[in-house]
Amino acid sequence: MQFVNKTIVAALAATLTLQLAVTAQQYGQTKKSAPPIPVKQLSAPQMLPDVPQYTGQARFMCGEKTDNHDGDSIRQTWHIREGRAEAVGWYKTALSNAGWKIAVATKGTVTGSRSDGTIMVIVNEIPLADHYKSELMIQYYKAPPRQ
Amino acid sequence: MTPRRRKGATLGLVAVCVLVLVVIGTAVYFLVKILGGGREIANATDAGALNVAKHIIRDARVDTLTPFQDCEYPLGCNYINLLTYNRCVAKAIMIAGNAANMTGPGDYKAHANEVVDKLEAMGKGLAQKIKDSNLYFNDVNNSVHMASLIGIKNTVPCNVAYMKASGPTNIFFSGQQLLNGVTIPISTTSLGPKNQNTYVAAGTGQGYMAGYAPISVMGRTIYGVPVFPQQNPHLVSGFDFNSSAKTFGSAPPNAVELGSQTTEMKTNMLTGAIACAIVGAVENGTPGSGGSNVGKSLLGSGFQFPAASSFGYLEFGNFPANQTPPGYDPKDYGDNIFNNELMEAGFNAFGDNSATQNSDYVTFSTNLIAPALWIDYAKGVKSDQAKQIADNMKKSPPDTSDPTIMAPPTGIPGITYAGAYNADLKSKPISSSNPPDQATIDILARMNQSKPEFCYADLAFEGGLMGACVAALPAIQSTYSHKVPYLNQGGAQLFSQADWAKATLLTEFEGRNARNLDRNGVPTYNNSATVNLTSGAPSSGLGLYPASLVPGQVPSTPPNMPTPDNPLPLQSPGSIKKLIQAVQSPGCATDTIAAIANRCKQIQPQTTDADVDRLLDTTLSMSAPNSPKWDNAHKMYIYLPGGDLSAPLIISESPPPKLTGTAPDGCCSYPNTNNACYTNTYFLDGSIVDSTNDQKVHMRPYLEIDSGNPLRCIDHADWQPGSGADNNFGRMTFSEIGLGQSTFTHIN
DSSP: OHHHHHHHHHHHHHHHHHHHHHHHHHHHHHHOOOOOOOEEEESSOOOOTTSOOOOSOEEEEEEEEEOSSSSEEEEEEEEESSOHHHHHHHHHHHHHHTTOEEEEEOSSEEEEEETTEEEEEEEEOOOOTTOOSEEEEEEEEEOOOOO | OOOOOOTTHHHHHHHHHHHHHHHHHHHHHHHHHHHHHHHHHHHHHHHHHHHHHHHHHHHOOEEOOTTGGGGOSSTTOOEEOHHHHHHHHHHHHHHHHHHHHOOSSSSHHHHHHHHHHHHHHHHHHHHHHHHGGGGGTTTSOOOBTTTBTTOOBOOSOOEEEOOSTTOBOSEEOBGGGOOTTOOOOBOOOSOOOTTGGGTSSTTOBOOOBBTTSOEEETTEEEOOOOOOBTOOOEEEOHHHHHTOOOOOTTOOOOEEEEEEEEEETTTTEEEEEEEEEEOOBOOOSOTTTTSOSTTTTTTTTSSOEEOOOTTOEEEEEEOBOBOOOTTOOOSOOTTSGGGTGGGOTTOEEEESSSSGGGOSEEEEESSSSHHHHHHHHHHHHHHHHHHHHHHHHHSSSOOOSOOOOOOOOSOOOSOEEEEETTOOOTTOOBBTTBOOOHHHHHHHHTSOTTOOEEHHHHHHHSSSOOHHHHHHHHHHHHHHTOOOOOOOSOOOOOBOHHHHHHHHHHHHHHSOEEEEEOTTSOEEOOSEEEEETTTSSOOBOOOBOOTTTOSSSOOSSOOOOOTTTSOSOSSBOEEHHHHHHHHSOHHHHHHHHHHHHHHHHHHOTTOOHHHHHHHHTSEEOOBSSOOSSGGGSEEEEEEOGGGOTTSOOEEESSOOTTOOOSOOSSSOOSSOOSOGGGEEEEEOBTTTBTOTTGGGOSSOSEEEEEEEEEEEEEEEEEEEEOOSTTSEEEEEEEEEEEEEEEEEEEEO
16 A cells, blocks of 8 residues: 555656656747847948938937848938928938839838848837937848858 | 089099090990901902912913814813914914915915804803903902901893003914014013024024004904913902903903902991903913823913914825826837838838739848849849740750759849748848849749838838838848837736837837737737827826936926936926926916925924925825825925924824815915916926937837827926915925827837
8 A cells, every 4th residue: 555655746746747748848949049130330430332311400319230241231310400201201212213112101100122132211200309200211221242 | 412422523524534435435446346357358358359360370261162172271171262372373464464465366365254253243242241250250269257246249241341452462473473564562571482483493482472462464453452461360450440441353351350249247338449451371280281292391371372273284196197008118128120110211112913912922131222133133044044944945955954053143142031921031141242043043033023112111111011021021120130019918017108109109119009910910000199198097096207308397308318318207206395496487386385494394393494404305196196186296295293392293194183175275276377487387298209319210100290289298296375264275286288189100
C-alpha cells in the first residue's frame, strides 16, 4: 500500500513538473522576439537628391534612418506653415514633376514610386506647440543597387 | 403787697429748657432718621442697579438663531447674550462683506440679508430681555432699616440707554479677514485686546471694534455694542444716562436705570431713589470658566473674542475617474512586427495563388527588389531543369539523374524567405551567399510574379495589408519573431479623460479587429482607430501630468508624452494647490488661493498664509469610476474640529460639524462657464494621444491623424465662493471634460 502511494505521489510530481515546464516553455515562446531593427536618429535634416524640397517655411523636428543594409529607409518630420490640403497638393505636383509615379493620393497623404524606391508623404494638420500649422512626415526608401 | 420770692424761678427755666431740648432732640432724631434713610435707599438702589448691570451681560439671553451657533459661548448653550452678541455682529459683517464682494448669479446677497435680519431680530430680543432684567434688582438684600423696615423694591422694567458710542466692544478682527469695502471702526480705548497674538495670526490683529458706530456693508448698517472688556460694570450719572437715549439700529442697550421705592415709616409717605449703571465685560475666573470645555486655553471667561466663523468650512472635490479601457496594457510594444520589418518601406511579398491573399506558399523580403530577382532565378532554373529532363529522356537509355541547378546569381541584395504561408522560415534565409535549395526553388518558381505586394505601402495607403502580404503575415511574424500587438488582461488604473483617450488608441493599436480576419477567421490588427471623447467616456476627475513635462498650467499644445516612458495614467494624483495651478493661469491661481486663504482666516483667525499652503498641499485624487457629479467626487473639507478656536484648521475627508450638503451660494454651480479663469483647454492629437514614439514604436502608433474635430480636454478648477450664510464658505471642483473625435490610420 505504501509503495502504491509513493508511486502516485511521484507520478503527480512528475506530471506537475512537466506541466510547469510546458507552461514555462509556452510563456517563453510568447515572449520571445527578435531584436528590433537598428535605427539611427538624425540630428539634422538629410537632403534627398531625388525628392523635391518643400518651398514653404519648414522646421525640422526629427528624423531616423534604418540601418539594415536593405536600402536607404529615411523618415523625417517637419513642421510647416501651410495646411494639409495645400501641402498635399504641392507634393503631388512636385513629385510627379520629379519623375515619381503617384500611386495613391488622399486628402492627407501622397505616395509615389519608382523602380528602385518609394516615397510617402503624410500631412497632419494638428495643434502644434510652435504654432506651425501642420506636421509633415516624409518616408523615403531607396533599394540598394544590385551588386 | 406781697414781696416776690426769688426762690423757684430757675427751676422753671430749666424745665422749659429741658423741654425745648427734648423737642429739638426729638426733631433732630427724626430728621437724622429721615435723612439717613434716604441715603440708605440711594445706596441700596445703586447696589441693585449695579447688580442688574452685572447680570444683563450674561443672563439676558435670546435663543440662538442659525447660523450663529458658533457665536455661542460656551458652544452648545443655545443662547446669545450681550457678551456674545458682538460675535454675531462680527460674523454677520464677514458674511455680508463676502456677499458684497461676490459677483455673478447666486443667492448670496439674499442669504446675507437674511443673516443681518436675524442679527437684528436677536438684538431686539436682547433689548427686551435687558429691559425685563429688573428682577436682578430685587435679588440683592435691599433692607433699609432707617427708612423702612420693609426694604426697597423695584417693580417696573428697566429704563435703558445706549451709552458711550464708539466705546469698545469685546470683538476684534484680524486685518486679513476683511474684504474690499469693509472697514471696521476701532475703539480708541486705552485698553487693547489682551494677549491678542494668541487669538489671531501674529501682527494681524486690530483694536477692539467700536460699538454703536455704523458699519456699512452691502447696503446694510450694522452696529456692535460697547461692553467694555477688562472693565467692571459701574454707575453712571443720570444726566449722562438720560442723554443717551438714541438707539443704534437694532443693537441692544448697554446701560440700565432702575428706580426703587418704599414707604417711609414715620411719614408713611412713599420714598425711593434712582440709579443708572453700565455693563462691563469683566475678565474674571480662569480660562474655561465660562463653562465650556471648548477653547479652555483661549477664550477664558469669554470677556473678549476674535471675529470668527468657527463652524465654517470649505469643500474640495475631485470627480470620479474614467474606467480603464478594457484590455489596455501599458507595456512596451516596440517589438511588434509593424514597428520592425513591416515598417520597412521596401517590404514586399509574393504568393502562389492568382488570388494572392489565399496563397499557400509565399515569398517575402524587406528588400524591394530581392524577391523578384530570386523568383526570376527560380523560374529560370525550373525552365532549364525541364529542358534538361526532356533532353535526358530522349537519351537511350534515358538519363534519370536529377537535373542540375544553375549557378545562383550574384549580387542579389538582402535576405529573402520562401515557404508555406504559416511557416517559420528563419532557418532558411535566401541570399547570394546562401542560395535556395531545390525545394525552395520549387516554391519560388510557383510565385505569381505578376502580383507583387508592397506591404508597407498597403499599410500606409490601402487601409491595411493586401494580397500576398495578407497571406504571408503568419510566416512574416514567425520568421522575424515579431508579432502584431496583442492585448493582455488590462489594468484598473484611475484614468482621466486624456488618459482614457490615449489608452483607447493604444488598445486599438494592440487589439484585434473582428472585421479584419486572416484566412483562418482570426481577427487581426486594427489599421485604423477612432477615438471619440465627446461620447466615449463620461467626464472625469483631474490629475497632474509629469511635473518634468508640465510644471504648471497645461499648455494648449502639451509636450509629447509617449508611453511607457511616461506610464499611464499620465495624470497622477496631485495636491489641491498643484491641481489649481495646472488649470488656472498664475494670476488666476494666485487670486483663487488668496480667496481660499481669506475664507480660512474668517473661520480661524490664527491661520497664516503658510498654514493655508500646508492645507492645500494635501493630495486629492480622483474617486473610483462613477457618474460625474459632485455626490460621487472624492471630497475633502477644511474646517475647525468641533468649532474649537484654540485648534488649527484641518483638512479631512470627515465632514465638518455643520455640513449642509448643498452647494455654496456664490457664482457659479459646476460647470462654471462664467469665469474663464477656472478652465483650461488643451489639445491631445499627436502629443498625448498617438504620441511620437508611443509604446516605443517608431514615429507614431498610427501615422495619419484626421482631426477635423480635434481631441481636446477642458480642465476645470471651479472655485465657487460661498458667503458663509450657511457656514459653507466655498467649493472647489476639479474635473476634466473631453471633447472631439479623431481618426487615426496607417498602423506603424
